[in-house]
Amino acid sequence: AQKITQTQPGMFVQEKEAVTLDCTYDTSDQSYGLFWYKQPSSGEMIFLIYQGSYDEQNATEGRYSLNFQKARKSANLVISASQLGDSAMYFCAMRCLNSGNTPLVFGKGTRLSVIA
Amino acid sequence: EPEVTQTPSHQVTQMGQEVILRCVPISNHLYFYWYRQILGQKVEFLVSFYNNEISEKSEIFDDQFSVERPDGSNFTLKIRSTKLEDSAMYFCASSVGSGMDEQYFGPGTRLTVT
Numbered sequence: 001a002q003k004i005t006q007t008q009p010g011m012f013v014q015e016k017e018a019v020t021l022d023c024t025y026d027t028s029d030q031s032y033g034l035f036w037y038k039q040p041s042s043g044e045m046i047f048l049i050y051q052g053s054y055d056e057q058n059a060t061e062g063r064y065s066l067n068f069q070k071a072r073k074s075a076n077l078v079i080s081a082s083q084l085g086d087s088a089m090y091f092c093a094m095r096c097l098n099s100g101n102t103p104l105v106f107g108k109g110t111r112l113s114v115i116a
Numbered sequence: 117e118p119e120v121t122q123t124p125s126h127q128v129t130q131m132g133q134e135v136i137l138r139c140v141p142i143s144n145h146l147y148f149y150w151y152r153q154i155l156g157q158k159v160e161f162l163v164s165f166y167n168n169e170i171s172e173k174s175e176i177f178d179d180q181f182s183v184e185r186p187d188g189s190n191f192t193l194k195i196r197s198t199k200l201e202d203s204a205m206y207f208c209a210s211s212v213g214s215g216m217d218e219q220y221f222g223p224g225t226r227l228t229v230t
Contacts, residue, residue: 035218037221042223043205043223043224043226044221044222044223044224045159045207045209045221045224046221047218047219047220047221050218091158091159093159101147101149101164101166101171101172101211102164102172103149103151103161103164103172103174104149104151104159104161104219105161106158106159106160107158108157108158109158
């Protein structure tokens with residue numbers, strides 16, 4: 001079974017600063033994918049970034065980067081130059097890549113508040 | 117940019133009533149999913165669907181739930197006899213393929229059972 005742990009229920013960051021949202025995972029699968037989604041107060045789920053278990057480079061997408069440490073089973077999201085619009089819930093998720101359309105398993109999320 | 121759409125955005129129903137939540141996935145996507153999120157909690161998987169059949173379902177997806185792709189575009193979730201604990205946000209998602217392909221989520225339907 002797969003499990004995602006997000007230990008920070010809430011985080012505050014000053015506008016224009018960088019922030020790291022923690023995510024650790026547990027799986028017995030060798031091939032898996034790690035995802036981060038953003039959920040603003042309006043409720044929709046917005047895909048941010050993906051990291052495959054066999055990817056040697058950390059994923060980056062604009063201001064988002066994923067600090068992937070496979071041995072520690074961590075996949076932290078780094079947001080650089082925070083903006084007020086980054087205030088939202090952030091969910092880390094994973095899925096097994098071995099077979100079929102396996103579902104995403106989500107963590108409980110971290111609420112990020114960006115302060116002006 | 118293509119997007120997943122869901123209707124209605126908010127549904128209020130009485131306990132014991134049937135509800136159908138509708139989704140239109142992105143047109144070239146082949147894999148479809150339903151998730152739910154009880155208020156303030158994490159997103160939970162309900163069911164996945166591929167090639168006109170259920171691929172996988174969670175323990176939440178009991179006999180009261182069913183899914184259907186009645187035509188080439190819609191993907192529906194039916195709850196036969198709603199319970200108070202079914203109150204949640206229901207998300208439809210779709211992906212081009214499986215595995216590393218990201219799942220695109222719809223805006224959700226907020227279901228309130230009274």
